[in-house]
Amino acid sequence: MKHRPPSLRRQLVMRLLLTMTPLFILLWFGVHYTAHYFINAAFDRSLIRRTYALADQVKVVGGQARVDLPVAAREILVFDKEDLLFHRVLDPKGRVIEGEPRMPALPRGRALTPGHLLVYDGMRDGEPVRVAAFSLSLAGTSAQGSVLIQVGETLSRRTAAAGRATLAIMMPLVLLTLAAAGIVTYGVRRGLQPLERLRDQLSARQAFDLSPVPPDGAPAELQPFLNEINSLLGRLAEAVDVQSRFVADAAHQLRTPIAGIRAQAEAALASGRPDDARYALERITHSTQTMGHLVQKLLVLARVDAAENTLQLAELDAVEIVREFAREWAPRALDQGAEISLDAVERARILGDAQLLRELLCNLADNAARYGATRIGLSVVLAGSRVTCCVADNGPGIPEHQRQVVFAPFHRLASGVDGAGLGLTIVQRIAQLHGAEVRLETGDDGVGLRACVAFPIPGGAPK
Ligand SMILES: Nc1ncnc2c1ncn2[C@@H]1O[C@H](COP(=O)(O)OP(=O)(O)OP(=O)(O)O)[C@@H](O)[C@H]1O
Ligand SMILES: [Mg+2]
Known part of the structure; x- marks a missing residue:
């Protein structure tokens, strides 16, 4: 199956949604908690007002606490469209003198001192409720102790209000994010239009049209x-x-x-x-x-x-390659009237291709022998982070101002010797493939030519 490259547009939208989703969940909880807190506070205030109103109706007659609720007040206390309202008044002895006996007890360990009010959460008939409790002191009347007034309500309105508030805050944010995803999609499509134009321009080109692509209209990121x-x-x-x-x-x-x-x-x-x-x-x-x-x-x-394109450089010993080459080449050099000598360090690691390196040495030694040298000196030295292999001769040498141009293909100096003019071009190409540099210098004692190829040592410094 062909692997489809990931679309930039889809990636951006996915990333936006993936980052926003956990943020939304967190925000949702945060908003919900805050809305609950403030709505609770508002509803609690109304609950407290009703508790005080009920407390106002407590009278002491003949040393007994009594509650006389007018019909209208009773209705306010018990009637609500959505929530179940309930209340209870206990006399100092703990007897119910008004309302329903079933009322969530005060939170454990919280005693209410006279004159104080407490709003708490509780359960009634398996449903969560909120209760305001007020302890009304009877001091200064014919009775003693305090009356406990409790007014409670179920939480339907609070929960609904908190839900509505959360939704009212979150919905615009969700819509905003969806709009942002839409804008990103559109923006990316618009932003990629110059790329499509570029593709059309390139595909309409002739094979050998290598002129630069005009940057018209391309955005700065594409430059x-x-x-x-x-x-x-x-x-x-x-x-x-x-x-x-x-x-x-x-x-x-x-x-x-x-x-x-x-x-x-x-x-x-x-x-x-x-x-x-x-x-x-x-x-x-x-x-x-x-x-x-x-x-x-x-x-x-x-x-x-x-x-x-296919070259695989392997770690090898340059000294061994040069030594082997000298051995193979000595008879041929002797035939041409030249003597070959070798001066090398013990071992010099380089990354190379043995066959290409022999080709390189062969071209350098062939030049030395063909242009009239009687002595050909091969050497391998370690200098800094380089291994330098040189072929020096005592022939006519190459004038300094010609030492660059001789590398050009077919460039030859007048010498009366036949040749194709490609030897040094080959040497330079092989050196390039090895990341090496070729240098032509005057030979020993100011005579002849020394051609040196400096190879980098694998890993930098010699070991
Ligand atoms: N060791 C040398 N001593 C003197 N002149 C040299 C030496 N090496 C190269 N040259 C000069 O540099 C020129 C270019 O050398 P290069 O090896 O590229 O080509 P070539 O030897 O002429 O031909 P071929 O392709 O057969 O090697 C030669 O024509 C020669 O004049
Ligand atoms: Mg040559």
């Missing part, structure tokens, strides 16, 4: 992204340019020997003399050798370029 795309396109255009110049140069290099072969063959055919034919064949052989050498170097370069 760094566009800059990176444009910088990449710039690098790509440069690489394509280098590549096409290389192909043109290579074609030109191949055309010369081919034209030579053709001219020699035509000359031999036209002359008909055996000596001329022999001379032409020699020239043809020479041209084919040049061509073969050029094609072989082109193939090496193509292989090095292709290695870039």
Whole structure:
């Protein structure tokens, strides 16, 4: 199944809702608690008023406390549309002299001193109720002690009012959040429109149109992204340019020997003399050798370029590679009249590809031998956080002002020696693949050339 990348819009809305939901739950509790607190306070005040009103009706007649409730007052005390109201008056001896006997007791451990009032929660017939209790002192009358007046009510109105208040506060917030989610969705869609325009522009392009993408109308957040795309396109255009110049140069290099072969063959055919034919064949052989050498170097370069994407650098000992190369190369150098020597540290760890490193050394040693050196010195030294491998010779060397341009493909100095002009290009490409730097210097005692390649040591410092 194809994995669909997460949508920015959905992610933003989900995040908004996921953060808001727990906040809402907390807020809901907070608002509900606060609404309850204030609504309780208001309802308690009315309960207290009714308690005092009932207390006003307590009379002492003949040393006995009595309650004379006018009909209207009784109605106020017991009638409510939603809540059940109830009251009770106890004389100093604890006898019910008014109201219903069933009344939640005072909270445990709370005695009411005369003249004091207490509002408390209780249960009546399995239903929560709120009760105001007032202890009315009978001091100064013909009776003694105090009368306990209790007025209670069920909580329907309070609960409903608190629910309505909570809803009234929370609903706009919920609507606001939903509106915010809608605005985010719309905003993201609008915000992504420049990206869609960009996609249309890019898909309408020709394969080789590597011109920068115009930043018109792209939002500031997209600018760094566009800059990176444009910088990449710039690098790509440069690489394509280098590549096409290389192909043109290579074609030109191949055309010369081919034209030579053709001219020699035509000359031999036209002359008909055996000596001329022999001379032409020699020239043809020479041209084919040049061509073969050029094609072989082109193939090496193509292989090095292709290695870039699949290259797996392994930890290896540069000394061992150089030593092995010197051993293999010594007979060939001797054939060309050169002697090879090696001066190396004991061990030098680098990250590299053994085959490519041999190719690199081969090109450097081949140059030294071909341009007339009689002594070729290979060395491996550790310097700072680098391993430097050098090939020094006592040949003609390269003038300082030419030491950069010789790395360009097909760039050769006049030497009377044949070559494709690709050796140092190959050396530089291999060095780049290893994160190494190539340097050309004057050789030992101010004679010849020393080509050095400095490799980074894996992990930085030598061990
Ligand atoms: N050790 C050297 N001593 C003197 N000149 C050198 C040395 N190495 C390179 N050069 C000069 O630098 C030029 C470029 O060298 P490079 O190896 O790139 O190409 P090449 O040797 O001409 O051809 P090939 O592709 O066959 O190696 C050479 O033509 C030569 O003039
Ligand atoms: Mg060369």
